[in-house]
Amino acid sequence: MSGKVFLSFKKVSKYFPGVIACDKIDLDIYRGEVHTLLGENGAGKSTLMNLLYGLYHVDEGEILIDGSSVSIHSPGDAIDLGIGMIHQHFMLIPVFTVLENIILGQRSGKPPLLQLETFRRQVSEVAGRFGIDVDLDAVVEDLAVGMQQKVEILKALYRGARILILDEPTSVLTPQESQDLFRMLEDLKKQGCTILFISHKMIEVMQISDRITVLRDGKVIETVDRHKTTPRQLCTLMVCRDVSFEIEKEESDPGEEVLRLEGISLQNKGGLFLLRDISLRVCAGEILGIAGVDGNGQKPLAKVISGLQKPGSGDIYMFGQNITGENTRSRIEKGLSYVPADRRRDGLVTDFRIWENCILEIFYTKPFTRGFTLNARYSHEFARRVIREYDIKTPDENVPVKNLSGGNQQRVVIGREISKNPRLLLVVQPTWGLDVAACEFVYNRLLEERNKGTAILLISTELEEVRSLSDRLMVLFKGEIMGEVDPRTVGPAETGLMMAGEKRDKSIPVV
Numbered sequence: 115m116s117g118k119v120f121l122s123f124k125k126v127s128k129y130f131p132g133v134i135a136c137d138k139i140d141l142d143i144y145r146g147e148v149h150t151l152l153g154e155n156g157a158g159k160s161t162l163m164n165l166l167y168g169l170y171h172v173d174e175g176e177i178l179i180d181g182s183s184v185s186i187h188s189p190g191d192a193i194d195l196g197i198g199m200i201h202q203h204f205m206l207i208p209v210f211t212v213l214e215n216i217i218l219g220q221r222s223g224k225p226p227l228l229q230l231e232t233f234r235r236q237v238s239e240v241a242g243r244f245g246i247d248v249d250l251d252a253v254v255e256d257l258a259v260g261m262q263q264k265v266e267i268l269k270a271l272y273r274g275a276r277i278l279i280l281d282e283p284t285s286v287l288t289p290q291e292s293q294d295l296f297r298m299l300e301d302l303k304k305q306g307c308t309i310l311f312i313s314h315k316m317i318e319v320m321q322i323s324d325r326i327t328v329l330r331d332g333k334v335i336e337t338v339d340r341h342k343t344t345p346r347q348l349c350t351l352m353v354c355r356d357v358s359f360e361i362e363k364e365e366s367d368p369g370e371e372v373l374r375l376e377g378i379s380l381q382n383k384g385g386l387f388l389l390r391d392i393s394l395r396v397c398a399g400e401i402l403g404i405a406g407v408d409g410n411g412q413k414p415l416a417k418v419i420s421g422l423q424k425p426g427s428g429d430i431y432m433f434g435q436n437i438t439g440e441n442t443r444s445r446i447e448k449g450l451s452y453v454p455a456d457r458r459r460d461g462l463v464t465d466f467r468i469w470e471n472c473i474l475e476i477f478y479t480k481p482f483t484r485g486f487t488l489n490a491r492y493s494h495e496f497a498r499r500v501i502r503e504y505d506i507k508t509p510d511e512n513v514p515v516k517n518l519s520g521g522n523q524q525r526v527v528i529g530r531e532i533s534k535n536p537r538l539l540l541v542v543q544p545t546w547g548l549d550v551a552a553c554e555f556v557y558n559r560l561l562e563e564r565n566k567g568t569a570i571l572l573i574s575t576e577l578e579e580v581r582s583l584s585d586r587l588m589v590l591f592k593g594e595i596m597g598e599v600d601p602r603t604v605g606p607a608e609t610g611l612m613m614a615g616e617k618r619d620k621s622i623p624v625v
């Protein structure tokens with residue numbers, strides 16, 4: 115595809131204290147293409163787009179539209195230039211209707227009520243032109259996330275956007291909603307819209323893009339044509355080394371039952387069910403995955419299993435023994451290790467040094483204590499072993515954890531938890547914010563643990579991840595298990611239906 119250059123970045127730089135977020139970016143975007151920015155966390159993708167949308171100011175270089183230099187000092191300037199941005203967290207007002215949200219902030223001479231019908235006609239016209247099917251009178255908070263995203267897109271189009279920026283738009287969507295979005299983007303493209311798409315999910319990048327630009331450390335590494343590249347090549351460009359993309363694992367050989375949940379329910383203060391009648395079991399030497407879109411009960415489930423929260427009803431067993439009433443410490447003593455989703459809040463004390471973080475929950479056990487005193491020598495040795503085995507980039511174990519990068523912080527948590535030789539490993543979002551190489555490392559460690567006979571419960575919103583790692587897979591939706599599938603035989607589409615609330619025991623049309 116050799117399109118006409120519509121939008122250009124010329125040697126655009128953006129500095130933050132101590133970081134060059136964008137480093138002399140040269141990039142041409144063609145009219146009517148879907149151009150994807152791909153890169154590890156921190157590569158500078160969002161910053162570059164925030165510069166285009168006027169949320170940040172360009173420190174050096176310039177942005178050209180149709181060949182002329184433009185100055186963008188605010189989102190207002192960007193909107194006037196026909197640039198729209200769909201944020202990862204929507205900016206809609208939940209209690210307003212779709213129409214009210216879309217026309218919010220529009221200038222008009224007449225009193226708003228008199229104008230409403232005019233606005234309605236205009237918005238319907240735009241929606242019709244772009245084939246966007248939404249009920250203008252629906253209240254936004256009643257809409258599914260995918261629909262809210264469409265409202266955001268309609269809002270941008272109504273304001274005259276010709277360039278649409280979508281920053282990781284599918285991270286909040288089910289696979290079906292993502293496919294819906296992609297069909298819509300295809301339509302927008304046909305209507306002449308130019309789309310800037312940010313993602314780190316290889317499958318969708320290969321599906322939707324015309325061209326892909328890989329960013330690394332704030333620099334453009336290469337722009338490639340989708341038809342002339344492969345996921346492997348893109349991964350290599352992203353991390354600058356060859357990585358194996360598929361996870362290879364042997365058949366599992368499950369042993370004794372380690373964890374069993376029976377009819378676990380939990381309600382919040384308002385009586386809403388956070389968890390409803392959850393039953394599951396995990397055996398030694400297998401990985402049970404829990405898939406689902408974020409916010410469907412993952413957090414309460416992890417809390418109930420780790421002992422941080424008592425269930426409202428139901429029972430929890432470890433090795434056949436009822437532990438429902440036992441606290442976290444006693445579960446840890448029975449062999450539980452827990453890798454929480456939010457490592458900075460729940461997994462680490464970031465002001466503490468690495469070695470202190472390595473013994474957070476076990477400092478009172480042998481051999482970390484001798485009599486009443488801490489065995490400092492053993493504790494330091496333990497930390498050095500974690501650093502060595504988990505390849506943590508640090509001068510030594512005395513560095514405060516807050517000075518490590520996100521990926522290295524996660525290695526501290528995973529290294530610490532696995533080095534305790536757990537019998538049950540509860541892992542939530544283990545690769546959140548990690549780059550491809552670090553993900554691969556974590557996957558291999560988890561599989562090693564499983565092969566050694568540890569029971570693993572993996573809760574993850576990354577469908578590809580949880581499908582490829584798990585031996586059995588359950589889907590969580592609004593706090594309820596929708597069913598169990600064999601990830602080797604059941605594809606992402608059917609799993610995705612369950613993520614959207616379809617139960618497996620009903621007859622599901624296969625898409």
Ligand SMILES: Nc1ncnc2c1ncn2[C@@H]1O[C@H](COP(=O)(O)OP(=O)(O)O)[C@@H](O)[C@H]1O
Binds near residue numbers: 153154155161
């Ligand atoms: N507001 C900010 N203040 C300071 N540093 C920032 C800010 N926004 C981003 N950064 C830094 O700039 C770099 C690029 O970040 P970002 O553009 O968010 O990357 P990406 O979207 O590719 O993950 C990172 O090192 C990040 O820590």
Ligand SMILES: [Mg+2]
Binds near residue numbers: 160161
């Ligand atoms: Mg980003």
